[in-house]
Amino acid sequence: MHNTENHTNTNDIYENIWECLDKGVKDRVSDYHTFSLATSSNDIAEIRTVVLRGYDKEKQSIIFHTNNLTGKINEIRDNPNVGALFYDKKAKIQIRCNGVAVINNMNQFCKDRWDKMSHQSKECYYQNITPGKIVEDPKIVKNQLENKLSQNFTVITININKIDWLYLSSAGHTRVKFMKENQFLGQWIAP
Numbered sequence: 001m002h003n004t005e006n007h008t009n010t011n012d013i014y015e016n017i018w019e020c021l022d023k024g025v026k027d028r029v030s031d032y033h034t035f036s037l038a039t040s041s042n043d044i045a046e047i048r049t050v051v052l053r054g055y056d057k058e059k060q061s062i063i064f065h066t067n068n069l070t071g072k073i074n075e076i077r078d079n080p081n082v083g084a085l086f087y088d089k090k091a092k093i094q095i096r097c098n099g100v101a102v103i104n105n106m107n108q109f110c111k112d113r114w115d116k117m118s119h120q121s122k123e124c125y126y127q128n129i130t131p132g133k134i135v136e137d138p139k140i141v142k143n144q145l146e147n148k149l150s151q152n153f154t155v156i157t158i159n160i161n162k163i164d165w166l167y168l169s170s171a172g173h174t175r176v177k178f179m180k181e182n183q184f185l186g187q188w189i190a191p
Contacts, residue, residue, distance in 0.1 A: 010185070014176075014186055025052055034050065034051050036084070037083070039072055051065070062097065062158050065113070065153065068153070080101045080102070081101075084097040084158060095165055098160070099162070101156050102159065110154065122150065125152045126145050163184070166191060173191035
């Protein structure tokens with residue numbers, strides 16, 4: 001659904017957003033596979049790229065994994081309001097989601113996701129040096145997989161309260177806002 005004739009109905013656009021997220025979870029080369037996550041703490045904004053690991057259309061949420069020792073965990077604890085930015089270069093579509101992040105660590109939800117991961121993915125959460133720590137040589141950072149759920153493995157769920165969809169076109173941009181407070185009914189807004 002990336003041609004302009006399908007950008008005239010807000011319900012179709014909303015459905016397409018979730019189709020794009022589904023593709024992002026399943027297709028590693030999709031532009032929706034990674035997104036920029038914005039957090040803030042102590043009046044300092046931070047942004048980084050994370051991998052989309054899941055979504056729940058019914059609950060209007062998206063999911064990513066992270067190490068519990070990273071700075072973003074403290075930032076989310078300080079201020080759980082976050083932003084997620086997706087951009088599809090070919091389709092010229094930007095999707096911005098704002099919501100409240102929930103930290104899941106060492107709970108059943110975490111364990112269920114851990115059990116479905118590859119050994120290679122699990123190794124990342126058994127790093128011998130805390131992410132972000134200064135090291136004299138990158139070769140001293142090692143991973144050694146243990147046969148149990150790592151206490152560093154964390155699943156972040158972003159409960160979405162706003163989606164801003166933008167289609168960029170030389171013939172004129174198109175923009176729609178979806179808000180939780182109105183059951184995500186689309187409203188056209190000026191781009």
